[in-house]
Amino acid sequence: MKALFIGGTGIISSAITKQLSESGCELYVLNRGRRNESLPANVKVIQADINDEAHVAALIEDLSFDVVADFIAFQPAQLERDYRLFAGKTKQFMFISSASAYQKPLSDYRVTESTPLANPYWEYSRNKIACEEYLIKQYREHQFPITIVRPSHTYDERSIPLGVHGRKGSWQVAKRMLENKPVIIHGDGTSLWTMTKNSDFAKGFIGLMGNIHAIGESVHITSDESVTWNQIYEAIADALGVKLRAVHVSSAFLAACSQEDYTGGLIGDKANSVVFDNAKLKRLVPDFVATTRFDQGIKQTVQHILAHPEYQVEDPEFDQWCDKVIHALDTAVAAVKG
Structure with missing residues (x-):
């Protein structure tokens, strides 16, 4: 060919x-x-x-x-x-x-x-x-x-797949995990997603x-495996060898207070539960099967990134934005409770 x-x-x-x-x-x-x-x-x-x-x-x-x-x-x-x-x-x-x-x-x-x-x-x-x-x-x-x-x-092995991350990539979220800082997950983290x-x-x-x-x-x-966003972030934290500190935030709230296009990337994509039927692909390619389970694949990705500093691109603006969002939520809870 x-x-x-x-x-x-x-x-x-x-x-x-x-x-x-x-x-x-x-x-x-x-x-x-x-x-x-x-x-x-x-x-x-x-x-x-x-x-x-x-x-x-x-x-x-x-x-x-x-x-x-x-x-x-x-x-x-x-x-x-x-x-x-x-x-x-x-x-x-x-x-x-x-x-x-x-x-x-x-x-x-x-x-x-x-x-x-x-x-x-x-x-x-x-x-x-x-x-x-x-x-x-x-x-x-x-x-x-x-x-x-x-x-x-x-x-692939060069970037950690996430729902919410900054313009410079996903390393800053991994860095927050490693520093025991809270990490934002959109919605309540229970919607289904597919990682391939x-x-x-x-x-x-x-x-x-x-x-x-x-x-x-x-x-x-796509893969036939369905995972929740909570499971995705837990698998990433496990691959990093740390405990996840998750903060769940409405996708609409994230879209409203960010300069990034979370209306498109979340409400128009990742905030939706999706389960892909790959029957058509398997008719056309009878021996196709996705064999890499997400918790296995993400360990390979994390190990590769930790071994290659060139993929560890920091994003301080996104880091500060995460802190502001989480602080705003804490303040709102305190105000409602009086």
């Missing part, structure tokens, strides 16, 4: 790239070269900015692919560019959308690919929906061979590559 990844070094794509490199796939990645030191030696790099369409067109003029996958498209205009570049040059075009595009609030907590797409809370999700609609139009009218993939919360290790996601994705039954289809790829 001959494949081209636009991106190739992110949380999701890095695991796919690694597994494909071990399978004999002729893999190209097209990116600006900022993190390519982690790429396997046998991956071929096309160093370019995908937004420089004329330059990219010249670089791939004599190339064609079995699969092209865009991991970094977020706007319909970017898919329009991809269509101009790759129509007639690939047997399958794979777009990484998002499971956050599914309707919010959900009419049924069980999510299948037929769950409607509608998210009034998050512009990111609405843009992904618009991207999907554009690609479906090209498939119907021009037979552009698309496959739409919807990840949910996928994590990127190596498990990669198995499903690779099974869809070159799969004739996946053409024209939309498929989500």
Whole structure:
């Protein structure tokens, strides 16, 4: 198989790239070269900015692919560019959308690919929906061979997956745990969520590559494991070897008092209970199974981060914001009690 990844070094794509490199796939990645030191030696790099369409067109003029996958498209205009570049040059075009595009609030907590797409809370999700609609139009009218993939919360060894964290990443929450400081969990922590290790996601994705039954289809790829946010944070604290001091805060309150988009990221996504039905993926990829339980995967992530200081990026502004939110709640309780 001959494949081209636009991106190739992110949380999701890095695991796919690694597994494909071990399978004999002729893999190209097209990116600006900022993190390519982690790429396997046998991956071929096309160093370019995908937004420089004329330059990219010249670089791939004599190339064609079995699969092209865009991991970094977020706007319909970017898919329009991809269509101009790759129509007639690939047997399958794979777009990484998002499971956050599914309707919010959900009419049924069980999510299948037929769950409607509608998210009034998050512009990111609405843009992904618009991207999907554009690609479906090209498939119907021009037979552009698309496959739409919807990840949910996928994590790797470089970042701890959380519900509430600052702009600079999730390390500050881990640091608060290590310092025995209280940690914010949105809602009451009992809503169901799904965490998927990127190596498990990669198995499903690779099974869809070159799969004739996946053409024209939309498929989500997630673990079958459901965990509450309380369990998620407890597992992280356990991996750090500390006791969790949880403070539960309404998602609406967090959205109202933060400069970050918690309306989108929480109310439009993580505050909802979701259980993904992966039956469609398993029909298309019969041997797919996510084998990494969250409490096991997060231990690998935490160990890796503790061993690599470059991933321990502090966020003092977020730390101060957490203290202010918790103080405000304590003050409110004291005022009500009189």
